[in-house]
Amino acid sequence: xxxxxxxxxxxxxxxxxxxxxxxxxxxxxxxxxxxxxxxxxxxxxxxxxxxxxxxxxxxxxxxxxxxxxxxxxxxxxxxxxxxxxxxxxxxxxxxxxxxxxxxxxxxxxxxxxxxxxxxxxxxxxxxxxxxxxxxxxxxxxxxxxxxxxxxxxxxxx
Amino acid sequence: xxxxxxxxxxxxxxxxxxxxxxxxxxxxxxxxxxxxxxxxxxxxxxxxxxxxxxxxxxxxxxxxxxxxxxxxxxxxxxxxxxxxxxxxxxxxxxxxxxxxxxxxxxxxxxxxxxxxxxxxxxxxxxxxxxxxxxxxxxxxxxxxxxxxxxxxxxxxxxxxxxxxxxxxxxxxxxxxxxxxxxxxxxxxxxxxxxxxxxxxxxxxxxxxxxxxxxxxxxxxxxxxxxxxxxxxxxxxxxxxxxxxxxxxxxxxxxxxxxxxxxxxxxxxxxxxxxxxxxxxxxxxxxxxxxxxxxxxxxxxxxxxxxxxxxxxxxxxxxxxxxxxxxxxxxxxxxxxxxxxxxxxxxxxxxxxxxxxxxxxxxxxxxxxxxxxxxxxxxxxxxxxxxxxxxxxxxxxxxxxxxxxxxxxx
Numbered sequence: 148x149x150x151x152x153x154x155x156x157x158x159x160x161x162x163x164x165x166x167x168x169x170x171x172x173x174x175x176x177x178x179x180x181x182x183x184x185x186x187x188x189x190x191x192x193x194x195x196x197x198x199x200x201x202x203x204x205x206x207x208x209x210x211x212x213x214x215x216x217x218x219x220x221x222x223x224x225x226x227x228x229x230x231x232x233x234x235x236x237x238x239x240x241x242x243x244x245x246x247x248x249x250x251x252x253x254x255x256x257x258x259x260x261x262x263x264x265x266x267x268x269x270x271x272x273x274x275x276x277x278x279x280x281x282x283x284x285x286x287x288x289x290x291x292x293x294x295x296x297x298x299x300x301x302x303x304x
Numbered sequence: 305x306x307x308x309x310x311x312x313x314x315x316x317x318x319x320x321x322x323x324x325x326x327x328x329x330x331x332x333x334x335x336x337x338x339x340x341x342x343x344x345x346x347x348x349x350x351x352x353x354x355x356x357x358x359x360x361x362x363x364x365x366x367x368x369x370x371x372x373x374x375x376x377x378x379x380x381x382x383x384x385x386x387x388x389x390x391x392x393x394x395x396x397x398x399x400x401x402x403x404x405x406x407x408x409x410x411x412x413x414x415x416x417x418x419x420x421x422x423x424x425x426x427x428x429x430x431x432x433x434x435x436x437x438x439x440x441x442x443x444x445x446x447x448x449x450x451x452x453x454x455x456x457x458x459x460x461x462x463x464x465x466x467x468x469x470x471x472x473x474x475x476x477x478x479x480x481x482x483x484x485x486x487x488x489x490x491x492x493x494x495x496x497x498x499x500x501x502x503x504x505x506x507x508x509x510x511x512x513x514x515x516x517x518x519x520x521x522x523x524x525x526x527x528x529x530x531x532x533x534x535x536x537x538x539x540x541x542x543x544x545x546x547x548x549x550x551x552x553x554x555x556x557x558x559x560x561x562x563x564x565x566x567x568x569x570x571x572x573x574x575x576x577x578x579x580x581x582x583x584x585x586x587x588x589x590x591x592x593x594x595x596x597x598x599x600x601x602x603x604x605x606x607x608x609x610x611x612x613x614x615x616x617x618x619x620x621x622x623x624x625x626x627x628x629x630x631x632x633x634x635x636x637x638x639x640x641x642x643x644x645x646x647x648x649x650x651x652x653x654x655x656x657x658x659x660x661x662x663x664x665x666x667x668x669x670x671x672x673x674x675x676x677x678x679x680x681x682x683x684x685x686x687x688x689x690x691x692x693x694x695x696x697x698x699x700x701x702x703x704x705x706x707x708x709x710x711x712x713x
Contacts, residue, residue, distance in 0.1 A: 199537050219658070221656075277712055280315065280317060
């Protein structure tokens, strides 16, 4: 069983998505990278998805397009979650920033940027956050070796 | 000349600003300090006299590549690691993670496990809030209140050690169940501890609630409106202190919360005092829930009888080949989780703790992402600090309850 609002949202949003489905209490939408900001805006204004929970990426190494950027939203009014997914290629891993809609996007996009190298167009502050200045590469990409070390200060002999 | 002066270490951060908005503002770097002293965090602060005019928050000093490491271990082997996210309430992390994997495997846990997980989540919430309130009070110089609360917290920790074998890092959750059942007399001791809780928390209220010094430091400091809190993705006591009664235990009930009677305490104006009070009231509600759960707790097995995830009984492993192989496969390959993705969120003491797991059908996750409340809260903390005094950073930051383990991952 899922809340009726999910059916309504599915009906309204499905035409502009390449894929849409409902898993329990969660609406899952796949959209083109260019439509992320628009979809988020509609979710926020039409369906009260006011809490931006999370953005992360999945690296499907060997597939094209390589990266899947995954967003989670929550509606404090309807108590439901929405997952928005979009694929971006390795050569141009760019999506629009959600900063105009959600203040929370600033920090979360910074993390996603340093970990996966996804560029959020419109987020001017993509400095390293959990990593340090000058860190090379994007550690959560599948082709970043886990054992690689980049000490900022050389080890004590 | 001393040579060490010449070799300057590289700066790991790039501050958002080098100077303040005006010429007479001073830019100061605060922290990072030791993790045990409330927050391994660095604040770059522009000061106009004593007033904080601009803040740039830098976290990451406890980053240990958690998500990368997760992709390299079996689903089961991650549990000790999951504990170390929010190390003040490791059990909540365990249960949220286990439920994520159980969702992917379509496993329904046993009733006793469901109630026990609920009970232990609430018990952990008490320990977490006690730590948070105690530490913030100590930073304000309230030593008696600190000692009362930490004494209670240590009753809880030692009591949990009787059950799990560890004070903080319990490794007690299992996919499809729990590590072991309650030892003899555990519930009697629980009852005694809750009695102690009532006594000493009553004294805390007496010491602080109407204390002039305390109110001056906490009231109208670090104020946040509901709209701002939601914009910055705040959840948990941070959001509820602004007056919004949003709690996943009520709104999207999981575990056994739908069967419990409890209230969602909210604040009035979202300042430090409200955050203190919301946490105190939440502990009362947790105690109320635990007392109900003790009465509701059913008998029965604590783990599901499912060979895909539950380890066979040790006696059988030593005596029959099927169980031996089952044990071997589960340890060496890990539980084979069907391909798919799941996002499961629990109401952790700090807010919404979500796990987003992607499986490709193997014994370890293809991806595991943690939506940790502390990390999200750090994204909006500058709003709580700007415009107040330098000395207000201490109580405000304490009331945010940033936990480095889950923030930096």
